[in-house]
Amino acid sequence: MIEIKYVCSNGEEYNLIGDKMKPTSGYFHSYEWNPNTTERKMGVTVNSFTKDPAVYEITLTVRGRVEERKEILDKITDAFERDVANLSPGRIYYGEYYIDCYIYKSSNEVSGENNSRTDCKVEIYCPYPFWCAEEKRSFFPISTEPKISSDYLDYPYDYSYDYTREKNGVQDWMIDHFQSSNFELIIYGPCTDPKITINNYPYQIFDTLSAGEYITVNSCTKTVTKNLGNGTMQNIFEKRAKDKSIFEPIPSGSLAVNWNGEFGFDFTVFKERSVPKWSQSTRIQKEKN
Secondary structure, rough: OOOEEEEEOOOOEOOOOOOOOEEEEEOOOOOOOOOEEOOOOOEEEEEEEEEEEEEEEEEEEEOOOOOHHHHHHHHHHHHHHHHHOOOOOOEEEEOEEEEEEEEEEEEEEEEEEOOEEEEEEEEEEEHHHHHHEEEEEEOOOOOOOOOOOOOOOOOOOOOOOOOOOOOEEEEEEEEOOOOEEEEEEEEEEEEEOOEEOOOEEEEEEEEEOOOEEEEEEEEOEEEEEEEOOOOOOOOOOOEEEEOOOOOOOOOOEEEEEOOOOOOOEEEEEEEOOOOHHHOOOOOOOOOOO
């Protein structure tokens, strides 16, 4: 069974599909693009597409004794209301995909034999109408000390060069997606002016990191921050390389990742789609009495 949950902006999680509660109607697999066109003598020319915020209508059916149902509904309503009041979106997770949202409308109706269940109909408002699955890859620093390994050649004679792993880091990475993706990059110290190239495109920051410090680059929010060892965070947006945008989306397909091997870093790629993948989903069917 696919996992469906709501994660409040404060981190609290609410499982929406379980023994006491489950979605019994609704559908996350609908979307619409709006074409921007120029009229021609015959038809139109499509210049671009835009998208409105997404709205989903879901019915959450709660079972159990009346007091149990009241307690469950009070908890999830408080979570929904907290996020609306704080203007901090929560997240709906549908399998590995999530979408940021506000649950801003609700109505309740008692149903079933002997009033055994409560149907809570909610509307989910998604300002940014894309579902996201994250793909994370960690790249580790490579020791500058010579290594003897069965994977690499070390000649038994007194040659001046040992055939060990080179200092520079070189890694292959395959991104299975249909388009380029936004990302979060975290670079860990110690290092100076860290530079990473992906398919020969450079991502670089002109700054020095000590051990325990790290830099975070987020292409969605267009931010570059530095976290110091004492927990202080600095805005170092102006220290990014400016000849090539450090926020350039990560391309899909086969990638060659290169760096000098002296530092480690994490890349998290945000693979966005209009709907969650069909291959990991099933439609929420109307539950029978």
